[in-house]
Amino acid sequence: MAANTGKLTAAGIKASKPGKLFDGGGLFLLTRESGARYWQMKYRYGGKERLLSFGVYPEVSLAEARRKRDTAREALRDGMDPGAIKRAHKVAARVAAANSFQAVADAWMATQRRKLAPATFAKSQWLLAQVLPWLGSRPVSEIEPPELLTALKRIEARGAHETAHRTKEKCGQVFRYAIAHGIAKRDPSADLRGALAPIVRTSRAALTDPAKVGELLRAIDGYSGQHVTRCALRIAPLLFVRPGELRGMEWGELDLEAGQWRIPARRMKMRDEHVVPLSSQAVAILRELKPLTGRGRYCFPSLRSASAPMSENTINAALRSLGFDKDTMTGHGFRAMASTRLNEMGWPPDVIERQLAHAERNKVRAAYNRAQYLEERTTMMQAWADYLDGLRAGAKVVAIKRKPT
Missing domain, CATH: 1.10.443.10 (Intergrase catalytic core)
Structure with missing residues (x-):
């Protein structure tokens, strides 16, 4: 049974029973028999009634649901379908996830497995893992030189200067792989020449006398x-x-x-x-x-x-x-x-x-x-x-x- 109260309040939401509580502008809270509450919005586009979901209460608060409604209504005023916009954003998010630095790095590493000795392959994986906590979920095409440098500086801050340089080289290979496959347009590591502290190399200990x-x-x-x-x-x-x-x-x-x-x-x-x-x-x-x-x-x-x-x-x-x-x-x-x-x-x-x-x-x-x-x-x-x-x-x-x- 639907109930129209004009404007919702926190107390009204807390006391809500199965059904719909409307807030105006098409926004309503749907409460199911299980007690779960969902934000939805009714609107018309192209002569048809449509439904848009905004999430679950209380994860999405009343204030946030109202902001989402207002954004959707602005799209309608501009002649756009907010439902289509939401679907496009979901597709873009999936594409971004598939083209994240982590995903591209994994794809590049798969091409290297047959080329590298097991120990060298494991070392390459380890080097890339140094930046994955900060860059892994980022779309590879959106990573800019300062962002990459910040991740590399974290390695450098540990005193691991050679590791920072070698990680930069591996990242560059991942970016170049992305460029070759049309996933990115540039390699931000190329702009970091001289940005890291130089490596002081020492020869491996050996007796020669x-x-x-x-x-x-x-x-x-x-x-x-x-x-x-x-x-x-x-x-x-x-x-x-x-x-x-x-x-x-x-x-x-x-x-x-x-x-x-x-x-x-x-x-x-x-x-x-x-x-x-x-x-x-x-x-x-x-x-x-x-x-x-x-x-x-x-x-x-x-x-x-x-x-x-x-x-x-x-x-x-x-x-x-x-x-x-x-x-x-x-x-x-x-x-x-x-x-x-x-x-x-x-x-x-x-x-x-x-x-x-x-x-x-x-x-x-x-x-x-x-x-x-x-x-x-x-x-x-x-x-x-x-x-x-x-x-x-x-x-x-x-x-x-x-x-x-």
Whole structure:
């Protein structure tokens, strides 16, 4: 049963019974048997009676409902259908949600999954997550440089200057993806050049002096911890791969007879298969390890579960236990050690870079290098292992320059 009271009051709403209470101008409060109360407005447009909903009371107050009614009546006076306007706003909201920074970032990340190694993919996700609390729900086309800078400054305020810069780069990739798909027209990160504090870069800790390298190798030989960890420590300087590649080494990737380790593309940072020639010393360590872990998947399994690889902190923790702090030597430092010494000893830079699995910008040259340098890399890796043996034994400097061809 409808009741017309002219103007509604808070007391009248509180005492309302099932039915309609009108407030004027077409606005009324519909109270259902369940007690739920809904704001609605009757109006005519195009010769037909129509109904517009404004929300639920008390979420939408009487004052707010009246404002919504007045806005609708203004639209009617201007010859527009307030119901059509509301539907258009809903569509725009759905489009904005679909084209939010979060949605576009997720779409871009999906295209990167096959291109990036799992660890690199996870790092990219982590970097973007630094700004999602502030930018995630925003339409990507509406984000302006000051808004992006404010989010990046929050990261910078933690002292994480490099993270702020790298997050800015990832955001730029998301914006460029949006531009390519017609979702945005510009990349606001491009306007932020010089807006963040500069990064003070420091080199990764690594020993490169031959005498210090010898001391390190002798300390590793004296490591008294877990045997699997000791094997990983001993083989790390021989192979100088990235720490994640070493700890994820699988028995199925190895051909000990041929002296090769083929790391599949999915595990490589640059998503290209990488062949690591195994010196006789490396093969000996792996043969020593095989009776212990050879029945499982990983050469260096986690101490907690054979179904997972060794922790990323294990090598560094072992080095700390041997007296080498984080400013002296790290697991990643074996790469710098090998690169520095091999370059100083005259090995061709292209051969060294290919063994380090650094990306070659020129794709044609990259394919050529992969085909050409395996034999030279095999020779270099054996010479490097022999050189380390000499340092371990206390030799001053052992020349291991490439043999003339």
